[in-house]
Amino acid sequence: MANDLEHGSQLTFSSTYSTTIQDTYQQSTMDAAIENIKQLASEAGHSARQPIILALTKLIYSLETPDDTVxxxxxxxxxxxxxxxxxxxxxxxxxxxxxxxxxxxxxxxxxxxxxxxxxxxxxxxxxxxxxxxxxxxxxxxxxxxxxxxxxMTAKVAESGLRHYFYTCCPEYFALPDHLKRTGYKNANDETQTAWHDAFKTDKGPFTWFADKPDNMSYFNDYMAFRRGPELGWLSVYPVREQVPESWPADRPLYVNIGGNIGHQCAEFRDKFPADVLPGRVILQDLPHSIAAALATPGVENTVHDFFKPQPVRGAKFYFLRGVFHNHPDHKVKLLLKQTMDAMTEESIMLIDEIIPPAIGTGLDAAAHDITMLAAFAGAERSEEQWKGLFGEVGLRLVRTYVYNEASYESVMDVRLL
Missing domain, CATH: 1.10.10.10 (Winged helix-like DNA-binding domain superfamily/Winged helix DNA-binding domain)
Known part of the structure; x- marks a missing residue:
């Protein structure tokens, strides 16, 4: 019996030793793989970041139990x-x-x-x-x-967290019940969204902001800090080539429709001062945004509801950044028509939006799309969807300029047929 116990002890020791060796080998192999991944990730360019994050995230998720996922x-x-x-x-x-x-x-x-x-x-x-x-x-x-x-110490993180927590999260929580109540139909009524359910209001988000200065401040700061001018449409679009040498100083050059408090106008004038590119630079938005607008030299801050006829006629550029995704298709077509009615053959409508691909849309763009659904009955639209909308109102897409490949942010050059 003593021999059996000794033999059993040897087997247990041998098994434990083998397991320890195997675990050590696996840990060493894993550590080496992780270091290799870190090295490859550090060398990856900006556009490769999201695919790497997605691949590693999927790897992590593959190790989860159902309870881990929940x-x-x-x-x-x-x-x-x-x-x-x-x-x-x-x-x-x-x-x-x-x-x-x-x-x-x-x-x-x-x-x-x-x-x-x-x-x-x-x-x-x-x-x-x-x-x-x-x-x-x-x-x-x-x-x-x-x-x-x-x-988390970056300004974009602090303002962004407050915007998501106080403004976005309530509408996210309201979305399941809202979709159930509306029969799981794609939203097309901007007056009845998860946003309205969440905040128990009949006001849309931007009208609601007028009475909520803190929420408006979180949103404005987040939009301002989200990216610098190096990741913007001005980095890719040939502005100078599109403006005739003889453009008069008193003629509208750049009209930023729905431009909030004027960051885009400030960036435009900073890159193209009046002595370099003459012409009027005009910011348009609702009264509460214009009241808080930047006092940028050479920029005219004006109140305008973009669903009303465009008062500035014959401008070279009518620029709209992140405006259309806040609206369902029928409102998008109305806004397009109000703007194109003020355009001449020389005019260009510049539409700056997230344009997700047909396959493999990343998290940021997909999340934006659902946020637009919940808050506005809006959407992040593909290029094919945009072409369909343009054709319905008498516009044509000349070219799409992608300036942020990772998030599909692009500016579309759109002109009269």
């Missing part, structure tokens, strides 16, 4: 909530600032002293943030910044 998807609002709390407390900024220090981390006691929050609460928040990769826990009561933390 916890991930069901917990997404919690991620937004806790991350916003951390932004409000300044946790990310404090940890990033500490990176240059001797330890590179901060203890709970230090964070409590700096934020005024109770250490016990901070532990719970930071432990959760570590579990979703936004901070690193280095000991029982110390945390440090990582790449996610640094991302």
């Amino acid at each position: 916890q991930r998807i069901g917990g997404l609002p919690l991620q937004t909530s806790v991350a916003l709390t951390a932004v409000d407390l300044g946790l990310f900024r404090l940890l990033v600032e500490a990176e240059a220090g001797s330890t590179g981390s901060l203890t709970l006691a230090e964070l409590a002293a700096k934020t005024g929050a109770e250490a016990a609460l901070l532990l719970r928040l930071l432990r959760y943030l570590a579990s979703i990769g936004l901070v690193d826990q280095v000991s029982k009561d110390a945390f440090k910044a990582n790449h996610g933390s640094r991302n």
Whole structure:
């Protein structure tokens, strides 16, 4: 019997040893693969980023159990909530600032002293943030910044989180019941959307913003910080080549229809000063946007409802960025007609929109599309859909200029038939 026990012990040891060797080998192989992926990702260009993220995300999802998937998807609002709390407390900024220090981390006691929050609460928040990769826990009561933390200190992250939490999330939560109530039909009534259900209002989002200055500020800041002028239509469209040398200084050159508070006008005038490209630069939007508009030299800030006849006639460029996706097809055609009625043969309508591909649309564009559905009964339209709409009203698409391949952001050169 002693021999049997000894033999069994040897088998157990041998099995355990083999398992340990196998685990060590697998871990070493995995570490090497991860380092290789990191190297390849660091060398990838901007347009390759999203496909890499999608491939790695799918790999992670392939390891999930059904409960893992439910916890991930069901917990997404919690991620937004806790991350916003951390932004409000300044946790990310404090940890990033500490990176240059001797330890590179901060203890709970230090964070409590700096934020005024109770250490016990901070532990719970930071432990959760570590579990979703936004901070690193280095000991029982110390945390440090990582790449996610640094991302969360960007102005676009702070304003974007507030915009999503306070403005977008309520309409997302209302969407399932709204679609069920409307018989799961594609939305085409901009006066009855998930937005109206969520906020219990008869106002559309931009009218609603007039009485909600905080929400309007979050939206404006997020739109302003989302991308710099280097990722804009001016980086790809041949403006100079389209404007005759003799263009008069008193003639409308660039009309930004629905231009919010004027960031696009400011970028246009910055790139093409009046002494370089003469002509009037005009911003148009509703009263509450114009009241908050930038005071850019050389830009005329004017109130206009773009569903009414266009008062500025014969301009070279009528520019609309992210305007049409806020509306269903029948409103898009009305807006197109109101603008084209003011155009001459020299005029060009420039339509700046997300134009998703027919196959393989990325997360950002697909999410924008559902957000437009929920808030406006609008959509992110394919180039084929755009051509159909243009043809119905008497316009033609001359060319589409893609300036951000990763998110399909493009400007369309559209002219009279």
